[in-house]
Amino acid sequence: MPNRDALLHITDLHFWEIVWNPLRLLGKRFLGNLNVALRRNQEFHTERAETTADALAATGISTVFAGGDFTSTSTDREFEMAAAFLRTLAGRGLRVLAIPGNHDRYTFTSARRRRFERYLGEFLPAELPCRVDLPGGTPFLLLPGAQPNVLSSCGRIHGRDIERTAELLSACPPGPVLVGAHYPLLPEAPGYETPPLRRLRNAEALRQALGGSGRTILHIAGHVHRASYVQDPQYPGLWHATTDALFFERSGAKRRGMFTEIQVSEDRFDLCRHVFDGAWRRTGA
Ligand SMILES: [Fe+2]
Numbered sequence: 107m108p109n110r111d112a113l114l115h116i117t118d119l120h121f122w123e124i125v126w127n128p129l130r131l132l133g134k135r136f137l138g139n140l141n142v143a144l145r146r147n148q149e150f151h152t153e154r155a156e157t158t159a160d161a162l163a164a165t166g167i168s169t170v171f172a173g174g175d176f177t178s179t180s181t182d183r184e185f186e187m188a189a190a191f192l193r194t195l196a197g198r199g200l201r202v203l204a205i206p207g208n209h210d211r212y213t214f215t216s217a218r219r220r221r222f223e224r225y226l227g228e229f230l231p232a233e234l235p236c237r238v239d240l241p242g243g244t245p246f247l248l249l250p251g252a253q254p255n256v257l258s259s260c261g262r263i264h265g266r267d268i269e270r271t272a273e274l275l276s277a278c279p280p281g282p283v284l285v286g287a288h289y290p291l292l293p294e295a296p297g298y299e300t301p302p303l304r305r306l307r308n309a310e311a312l313r314q315a316l317g318g319s320g321r322t323i324l325h326i327a328g329h330v331h332r333a334s335y336v337q338d339p340q341y342p343g344l345w346h347a348t349t350d351a352l353f354f355e356r357s358g359a360k361r362r363g364m365f366t367e368i369q370v371s372e373d374r375f376d377l378c379r380h381v382f383d384g385a386w387r388r389t390g391a
């Protein structure tokens with residue numbers, strides 16, 4: 107069966123800055139900044155942005171789904187770096203579709219000031235959920251879910267958004283459907299396990315709406331910083347994939363920075379991982 111479409115998935119870029127001004131360290135950002143200072147600055151190699159843009163463009167695939175967590179604590183500087191990276195991709199001829207992750211709504215202030223929309227709005231669809239069609243006609247539904255929290259990193263999909271997703275799905279032409287989100291629907295899968303305070307609230311209702319439709323669907327997510335690909339244990343038409351963080355590398359860790367290439371044919375999805383191992387390298391599923 108010939109391929110009808112292809113999509114690139116990048117997620118959890120986590121551009122970072124260490125904040126020294128105590129006035130900007132009130133509330134939750136104090137802890138987030140500590141995490142950046144102790145850990146993230148050694149694990150998220152955002153200096154690879156240019157090389158990574160080259161590798162994405164070299165695949166020959168024209169659409170990139172950027173699935174959230176562009177920043178670490180939603181600072182202006184982090185958003186500026188993320189916007190510069192997405193513009194670099196656009197400059198390479200790639201169409202970028204971006205949605206926010208929980209780190210892009212890190213504080214209530216950053217969400218209220220709509221910092222994500224201000225810096226990355228040109229890549230964000232006008233509303234979520236929404237449907238865009240890939241060049242070969244494959245429908246791609248983009249979902250909301252990120253929200254600010256006092257301390258946890260949980261997300262929420264509201265009932266009205268699930269209903270809207272079901273409507274969008276029923277209007278899709280026959281054939282496979284892609285769904286892009288920040289949070290995975292399964293709390294655990296071979297490859298990851300999420301504690302309750304890091305999960306998507308209402309995920310089960312959304313899973314039922316997708317799985318119960320009887321359609322062939324691939325749900326693509328990030329957030330867990332792990333790669334996985336699994337058929338839903340209850341709904342045979344529904345598949346779940348997650349991609350590891352784009353710029354990740356920790357000395358001694360087996361995991362590598364990653365992006366995923368998704369090939370869509372009439373009745374199946376084929377995934378291929380690109381990992382950073384001194385250079386970007388295409389690997390198997
Ligand atoms: Fe993340």
Ligand SMILES: [Fe+2]
Pocket residue numbers: 175207208209259288328329330
């Ligand atoms: Fe996240």
